[in-house]
Amino acid sequence: MPDRKQACIVGSGPNGLAAAIVLAQAGLQVEVYEAQTTPGGAARTMELTLPGFLHDFGSAVHPMGAGSPFFSSLPLHDHGLEWIHSPAPLAHPLDDGSAVVLERNLEDAKNALGLDGKVWGDLVQPFVERWGEFAPEVLGPVPIVPKHPVLMARFASIAFRSAEAIANRFQSARTRALFAGLAAHSFLSMDEPLSGAFGLLIAIPAHAVGWPIARHGSQSITNALCSYLEKLGGTVRTGSRVESLMALRGYDLTLCDITPRQLLQIGKQRLSPTFIRALERFRYGPGAFKVDYALSEPIPWTAPECLRAATVHLGGSFEEIALSEKSVQSGAPADRPFVILVQPSLFDASRAPAGNHTAWAYCHVPNGSNVDMLQRLEDQIERFAPGFRDTVLARRTLSPAGLEQMDSNLVGGDIVGGVLDLRQFAFRPTWRHYATSAPDIFICSASTPPGGGVHGMCGYHAATRAMRASALRK
Numbered sequence: 515m516p517d518r519k520q521a522c523i524v525g526s527g528p529n530g531l532a533a534a535i536v537l538a539q540a541g542l543q544v545e546v547y548e549a550q551t552t553p554g555g556a557a558r559t560m561e562l563t564l565p566g567f568l569h570d571f572g573s574a575v576h577p578m579g580a581g582s583p584f585f586s587s588l589p590l591h592d593h594g595l596e597w598i599h600s601p602a603p604l605a606h607p608l609d610d611g612s613a614v615v616l617e618r619n620l621e622d623a624k625n626a627l628g629l630d631g632k633v634w635g636d637l638v639q640p641f642v643e644r645w646g647e648f649a650p651e652v653l654g655p656v657p658i659v660p661k662h663p664v665l666m667a668r669f670a671s672i673a674f675r676s677a678e679a680i681a682n683r684f685q686s687a688r689t690r691a692l693f694a695g696l697a698a699h700s701f702l703s704m705d706e707p708l709s710g711a712f713g714l715l716i717a718i719p720a721h722a723v724g725w726p727i728a729r730h731g732s733q734s735i736t737n738a739l740c741s742y743l744e745k746l747g748g749t750v751r752t753g754s755r756v757e758s759l760m761a762l763r764g765y766d767l768t769l770c771d772i773t774p775r776q777l778l779q780i781g782k783q784r785l786s787p788t789f790i791r792a793l794e795r796f797r798y799g800p801g802a803f804k805v806d807y808a809l810s811e812p813i814p815w816t817a818p819e820c821l822r823a824a825t826v827h828l829g830g831s832f833e834e835i836a837l838s839e840k841s842v843q844s845g846a847p848a849d850r851p852f853v854i855l856v857q858p859s860l861f862d863a864s865r866a867p868a869g870n871h872t873a874w875a876y877c878h879v880p881n882g883s884n885v886d887m888l889q890r891l892e893d894q895i896e897r898f899a900p901g902f903r904d905t906v907l908a909r910r911t912l913s914p915a916g917l918e919q920m921d922s923n924l925v926g927g928d929i930v931g932g933v934l935d936l937r938q939f940a941f942r943p944t945w946r947h948y949a950t951s952a953p954d955i956f957i958c959s960a961s962t963p964p965g966g967g968v969h970g971m972c973g974y975h976a977a978t979r980a981m982r983a984s985a986l987r988k
């Protein structure tokens with residue numbers, strides 16, 4: 515088909531692949547250029563420690579993947595993707611030897627949260643029950659006219675509050691601690707606006723769609739996307755770093771699954787001075803310090819309930835987690851960092867040799883920090899699982915620089931493509947969202963709405979806008 519439009523994508527992260535699929539579904543000839551030798555960006559799985567131990571390099575738990583309106587429209591199961599749900603999505607151990615557990619079933623969760631069950635239900639239930647309507651509204655640019663105004667007005671009435679303001683509604687210190695752990699995924703301070711919205715935005719899918727892991731690791735998500743793309747006629751070229759967008763001028767459309775800093779590096783010649791200045795104002799957020807473990811046995815949690823959840827939040831009370839995040843925001847790594855830990859092999863035997871296990875853990879650090887957080891991170895695990903260090907067969911640390919080396923989108927270790935505060939929530943990365951000053955170049959990475967996470971919605975919206983704009987130009 516000689517008159518078939520040609521499109522290319524720079525970067526094969528979940529957003530790049532999502533964009534490629536939208537374009538290929540519309541009949542365009544699509545080529546994806548990927549710098550690394552394996553596709554997937556931060557959704558890759560590899561033997562980072564010992565042979566036979568499979569570690570998720572980046573994303574590990576996928577509420578937004580399972581709840582993504584775009585992914586849900588694709589036959590990913592037929593292309594090998596299988597979600598696995600741990601009995602409970604999340605456990606949060608405390609110093610008294612117990613753990614708060616977030617149950618997947620909302621009624622069970624309300625019962626488990628006791629005195630705070632009703633407040634929890636009031637906060638999340640309307641959105642859990644209408645996830646199918648809620649998800650498309652929140653997983654994209656802020657809608658000027660929402661399709662579901664009453665539902666969205668209800669969300670807006672709480673969304674701009676800080677995590678602290680929402681946590682103050684709870685009577686129990688246990689529920690406050692649980693909420694702090696959820697809100698800390700935002701990389702914001704607990705007293706900042708929107709930090710509360712993040713807590714809710716990951717609590718709601720816990721009940722609506724779960725927090726699953728992918729069998730064999732997050733690479734399965736990537737492989738399923740690649741396999742479906744290939745079925746549509748698209749191609750992924752790995753080991754092909756794009757050094758300049760000038761080299762891609764032969765394509766009708768170029769979608770960039772990269773962040774503003776990289777777009778400036780490879781595309782300045784194609785962008786207007788005003789747009790360049792706007793991109794230069796884009797701000798990156800704190801980084802992550804990550805450790806992958808090969809373990810001889812399951813983690814010896816003091817609270818056995820922790821063995822029911824793939825994700826475990828380590829940080830104790832609301833106040834302690836708030837202090838940890840505040841410290842990172844002010845430029846100093848926390849003495850007692852909040853740690854997010856995932857133990858996938860308890861629920862997916864394919865991740866480690868028989869009898870052995872894997873774990874994945876990270877804490878937040880200032881952007882680009884080169885402070886070695888290993889001791890502090892492991893002290894937090896030991897605090898709730900004494901004897902943990904004795905189970906370690908091998909470990910691999912990834913500092914912010916190490917993360918960026920393996921995926922250049924992780925600028926200074928920022929794993930969500932840039933701060934998601936009020937300004938960059940509304941204008942991400944600029945007021946144009948996916949569009950740039952060049953009519954054929956679009957941005958489709960996590961630096962566009964709705965931001966970080968493996969959901970493909972940035973890619974979906976970018977490709978949809980790109981096709982609309984290119985049809986208008988005809």
Ligand SMILES: Cc1cc2nc3c(=O)[nH]c(=O)nc-3n(C[C@H](O)[C@H](O)[C@H](O)COP(=O)(O)OP(=O)(O)OC[C@H]3O[C@@H](n4cnc5c(N)ncnc54)[C@H](O)[C@@H]3O)c2cc1C
Binds near residue numbers: 530574771967969
């Ligand atoms: C440690 C860590 C933990 C995370 N945990 C979770 C989680 O549990 N759940 C979740 O949903 N999300 C999680 N995330 C976030 C999630 O992985 C990212 O938000 C998501 O991968 C962003 O997708 P993307 O397509 O925008 O970019 P990326 O996945 O970063 O992909 C970008 C791709 O572009 C390529 N590239 C860059 N420059 C060029 C170039 N010039 N030429 C060619 N290719 C280029 C890169 O090599 C990379 O493959 C985590 C991320 C990290 C790093």
